[in-house]
Amino acid sequence: MHLFKTSEKYFQVHPWLVVEEGFDPQKQRLAESIFSLANEFMCVRGYFEEGYSGDHLLGSYFSQLYETLEVKYPQIFKGFVTEVAAMITAVDWLYTRITLDGETLDLATAQFSDFKRTLDLRDATLTREFIWTTGSQKQLKLTFIRFVDLQMTALGCQRIVLEPLNFSGEVHICSGLDFNTIYELAAGWDQTQGTGASKQQMAQTNFWTCERQQCVDDLHAIQARTQTSGCHLFSSFRVAADQPITPRLIEREKFIGIELTLNVQAQHATVFEKMAVNHWEQTADADQVWTNGLQLAQQLAEVTFDQALAEHRRGWTDFWNRMDIEIEGDPELQQGVRYSLFVLYVNYHGESERRNVLCKLGGEVYSGVNFWDTEIYCHRMYMFLDPKIARKLLMYRYHYLPKAIQNAQRVDLEGARYPFSTITGLEDSGTWQHVDLEIHQNEAIYYAIWHYAHVCQDKEFLYHEGIEMLLQMCRCMASWGGWSPKNGDFGFYGVMGPDEFHMMVNHNCYTNYLGKKMFNYTLEVLAEMQRDAPELYQQAVTKVQLRPEEPREWQRMAEKMRILKDEETGIYEQHDGYFDLPHIEVKDIPMSQIPIYKHWAYIRIFRYNMLKQPDFLNLPYFFSQDFTMEEKRQNYEFYEARTSHESSLSPSLHAILAAELGKLAEAYNFLAYAARLDLDNYNRNTEQGIHSSSAAGVWASMVSGFGGLRTDAETLIFNPTIPEQWNAYRFKIFYRGALLAVHVTHDKALFKVVEGHSVTVSIYGQSHRITPEGLEVQLLQ
Template identity: 35%
Template structure:
C-alpha cells in the first residue's frame, strides 16, 4: 500500500518526484473524455521508467492468442485496445542539453488533477547537469464539451541563465503495445500532411483496418509574439515534427500550445478524415486554449451537478469518491452504443481494454442514477447488437437452436479471452447481462425495452442455460458441471451456487418477460416468436422444470449456501491466520496451491445474495457473510464494494467503512500493487454503489425509491445526487436527519425505513430517529 497522494476534497496531488512511483502516477493522473484518452506521461523527453499510452475508443487489434496448445472452440485472438499516436511530444534542448527529468536534479515537483474543472497540471523546477535551472508549468485536458479535442499549454522559464532553446514538437505514431503477444507493432502509416494549418498523421490498424488521423497545431509564443517553426522533412516512418530555436532570457519564458484531435474511420469516411481533422483543429484554435478550458470547466460543472457525492468529516473518503466518479465520467459518456467500458478505461492496456461482465454487474447502476437514461440503455443495446455473435460463440462450443453465450471478453461480440478456464467455464457472465436488463427496467420503468431488444437476448440466454445443465440421477435435480464462478481461485468445479442460482432466475425471468411483451404488444411478441423460432409451450415447460429443480448446494450444519460441491473438503484456514508475507496470494503462491485452498478472490455466494437480496432474510445473509468474508482475500478490485454494501445492510458499520475505503482508495493507495498497469475503472462504479446502495441503502421496489441510510461514525454527514425517472434528488444524511432536495413540482413519495414520506419541490427534512421508534 502506497500513501503518497495528498488528501484534498477536489484535487489529486502528488508533491515531490519519485521515479519509482512514476508509472503508478501515470495511471492515477490519466485523462479522457469517452472518445479518447491518455496516461499522464510527461510532455518532454523522459528516459526513465514509463508506460506510454494514448488510446482511441473502439479501435482495436486482434492480437494472435498465445497458447501452448489449441482446443476446439478456443478464441483465435485476444482483442486489444491500441496504444495510439502520441500527440503531445516535445523535445527541449537548452544550449544543447536535453531536458529529461530522469537525468536532472528535480528540486520541486507537483502534479495536480483538478477534478472539478477537468484538467491536469504539472509544475517542476529542474537543474540540468550543467547547473542550468528551469521552471515548467504544464496544463492539459481532454474536452468533454467537444470529445474530438485535446489541448496542452506548456510554459518554460529559465531561472538562472540566458541561452538558446532548441524545440521540436512532434507526433509519434511509431508505438507499440506493452502487452503485444509477439512484440508486433499494430499500425501502418497511410498518409502524412504538414502545412500552416498543422501536422496530420494517418495510421491504419493491421487486420482490422481502422484509420485514425491525429492532427496537431502547435503555436509557440515568446513575449506574446509567435515563434515560427520549421516543418521537418525527416525520413522517419509514422513520425511528424516541426522545430525551431529561441533565444531565452533569464526569468522570461516561452509558451507552447498544442491543440490536437483524433478522428477515426468509425465516425467519418476515410476520404474525409483529413478535411475533418483540419476543420476540427482550426475551430478549436479559433477559440484558443483558455476558452476551451472554460468550456471544459462548465461541462464538468454539469457532470458534478448530476452525480456528485459530498462527505463531511473525512477528507480521504471525499477525495476518493470524487476520483472514482471523475474517472468513470472520463471513460464512458454513452453517446455511442458501439462503445463500452474497458476495465482499465484509457489508463492502461491490461485486460485488452475489452468489455467484461463488470459493465452489467457494476457500471450500469452508476450510470442509471447519474446520467440520462439513454446512457445506460446504450450499454444494453451494445449487447443486443452482439446477440448474433453470442449465438455463434455458443455454436462453437456445441450449443444449438439459438442458444447464446455472451463472451467473457470482447470488442465486437466474438469471444477473445485467452485463458481456457475463463473462456469455457466462467459462464455466469450470461446471467449478469440478463440481470442488467431486469435492473434497467426496474430503475427506469422502461418496460418497452423488452419488446424492442431485451426479450430476444433473454431467450438466447435461457436456451443456453437449458442446454448447459443436465439431470443428475443421484441428486434427482439439475446440476451444472465444470464451471468457474466469480471466485476465479476455483476452476472447473461443479454446481457453483451463484451460477446455478443465476441460471434458475434467468429461466424464470425470460418467461416473465415474454408474458409482459405478449400482454402489452401481442403483434410484436409474435414477431419475436417468429424471429427466434420460439417453441413457446415446449421451451417454457422445460425452463420452468429446470428453474424449479436446479440444485443449490447448502450445508445444514453451517447454515450457509456452499460455494460449490466439495467446498468444505478444503482445509478451512481463515484469512486472519494467513501470514501477511504470503499475500497477495496471486503473487506469492503457485496456482495449484491457490486452487486447493479455501481462499476466495472476490464475492461469489455473496454476489448472488447481493443481486437477489429480497430472497434472503437478514440472519441468512449474516451467516453467509461471516462465513465467506473470513475466507475472502479481496484480491479482485470487484470484491470490497459488494462486501461493503452487505455489511451496511447488516448494520456492521466498521466493516462497511473498511471495505468502502479499500474499494474507494484501491488505486490512489495502490492496495494491490498493480495500479501502474492502469486504474480499475469498472470497480470504481462499485465504490459509488458502496455509498449510495450501502450507506444510503437505496433500492427501487414497486416503482418507488427506497432508502435505509446508515451513517459511518467517521463521517459527519454524506449527500448524494441521483436521477430517477425524470426527477433529480439530492439526499443528505446526518446523525439524526435525512434532507431531501428535489426540483419536481409534483408530489412524490419516497420510502424511508419502510415508511412512505411525501416529497416535493424544495427541501424536505425527516427526523429518521423518530421513524425508527
C-alpha cells in the first residue's frame, strides 16, 4: 500500500475529548473546522464569538438554506447549468464583544495565557478558556461554553463565565445578532489555492437584506432575506445573568443587540447566558415567517441553559449507548473513530426527511450540497443505527423526484436524473464534467433502496415511493445508454465513473454493473408487486405512465449489458480502454506534487491509469456474494497499486477489502488514516470543513472491515478479525428489531442481543441464532 500524506499532529489525544492547548493563529481555521458544532438544522464553526481580527472564517450555516448564484462561462451550450445554489453564511447568533477598562477583547492583539479549547464528544459541547491580561494588568479568566441543541434544534445556547483574578470592577458586554456576515466562496473556488477561497477576488459577499428588527419584552429579534432565493431567516435571543442587569438596545443595519454592564468581584465567577432561537422558511410571505419565528421563540422562552443542556445530553447519551465503537489499546484511533461518529450524528440524525447529509460540515467548500456519498457511504450507518432515519434519507430523494425529472430533461433524458451535487433538487454545481457525466447518482439511490428494503424489509416504502423512483431512474438510464453497432451489446457511453480521473469514457464497469443490477431489481419488484400487491402495482405503473415495452427493453438491456473482464487474469477493466492507458507508478509521485489537483494541469490527470479513488472495487463490497475471494484479491491488488487516494472516500473502502483479504496491517493503516483524516489534517484542507462521508467510511471500516459485516446475503454475515495493535473492540448494530452487540478479542468473538428479540446471522459461514444470553465463537485469523 502507499499513502503519500503525512499527519499534522496538533490536537491532544483523549478517548472522548478533542483538546487544543495553547493558541496558534496559523491553525485557527483548522481548529474552527474541527470544533464545529451542528444539530442537523444549524451549524457553527468554532470561531471566537467575541470577535477576532486575525485570519478566520466566521461560519454560521443552516441546512438547506441557500442563495442562488449565477454560473459564468465564456461560452454556453444547451444543457449547461447556469444557476446554482450555495449554503451561505447566515446570522452570527453568537455575536459578543467584551470590554474592560476601555479595551475590547481580541485574541489577535490581546495579551492572554492558559488558552484551552475543548470539544467534548460525549455531549457535543465546546468549551474555551483563557486568562486575559489587559494593558492595565487586570487579569480576567474567561470561559465560553456553547452547544446547539440536539432535541430543540432551533435553539443555540451560549454561556460565558467571567472570573476576575486580581481586581473587582465593571465589565461591559455587547451581545447581539449580526447579519453582516461574509460568504467567502462567492468570490470563487480556486483549486490552486490552499484554502479554496480566491482571496484576491474577495469582494463584498454578503447576501442578506434586513427586513425587520424588534424588541418584544426581553426578546430581541431580527429577520433578513436572501437576495434571490427567497429564504427568510428569523433570529432572536434572550440573555440572563446571575446578577441584575439593565440592557440597552442597539440597532444597526443588519444588527440588533444589547449593551450591559456586569459588576464582577475578584475570585468570584459571574455567569452570563444567551439563548438564541432561529427559524427560516422559503416563501413569499415574510410576515408569516416573522410570526412563526416569534411564536417559536416565545414557546422556548422559559427554557434555561441548564435545562436545555440536560435534554441535549440525554439525546447524546442515547446515541453513544447505541453507536459507540470501543477500541482497547489504541487511544489515537479511538479518538478518531469517535470523532467520526460524532461528525455524522451532528450532521444528520433524522429530525427531518427534507434534509440530507452535508458532504462537508462546517465549511463553505462544496457549498452545503449532498452527493452520491449519502446513499453509498452514509445511509448504511443510519440503517444500522435506526431504520427510521435511513427511511427519511430515502424520502428526501422521493420528495425531489419531480426535480429529478426536470433535471433529466435538461440533458435530453427521459425519466428522473438525480443530480450529482445538489441542495435544491436540481444540479447545483457548474462543473459540467462531473454533474453531467457522473450518472451513477441514480445507481447510488437504487443501491440504497435495494439495501434498505433487503435489510430492513420495508415493503410499504418499496411498493409506494421506492418503486416510483426505481421506474423513473430506469427510464432515465435506458435513455442514456446505447447499443453497440459492432458487438450488439448495451452500455453507457460518455460517462465519468466514481474514480473521477477519467472523463468521457465508455462502459465504465461500475456504472454498467450497477445499471444491470438496477434494471434487474426493478423488474423483480414489479413482478413481486404484480403477484403480491396488484393494486399497488397498477397504481405505480399508472402514475409513471409505464409503457408496456419498457420492462421488456430493460430486461434486454440488463441481459446484454457489457461488463468488461479479462478472463485470464480475473481483472475487471475499469472502463473500455483502461488497460491500454499509459502506466504511472503512483508510489513514485513525489510528495511535492500532492495533492495532485493543485499541482498538475487539470487535463494531464486524465491521461494515465492512475485512479483518484476506488471505482470497480466498490462492487465486491456492495455485492460480496457476486465475487470469489480470488477475484477480490486479484482486483484489489491490481487497483490499489494504481490509486492515489486523492479522495477522502478512498482509504475506508480499501480498509474494508484489505481486512477481508487478511491484509490486516494494511487494513489497519488505511483505517488509521481515514479515522484521523481531519484531526491530523492529512489532506491539508481541514480548514475548509470536515469530510462527513469519509467519517461514515470509518464506521464501515470498523464494522464491515474488521467486523466482517456483509449485507447482501439472506442474513447478515460476520467474519470478525482483529489487528495486532488492539486488545479488543466492541460495536453495536440494530438489525430487524434487535440491538446486537459484538465484542472481539484476539481469541474469540461474543455476539449478544442487548435489546429486542433473537436474530439469525451467519458467522464464519455457519448460521447462528443470537439471543440475549449471547454466543461465543473462536476467532479465525
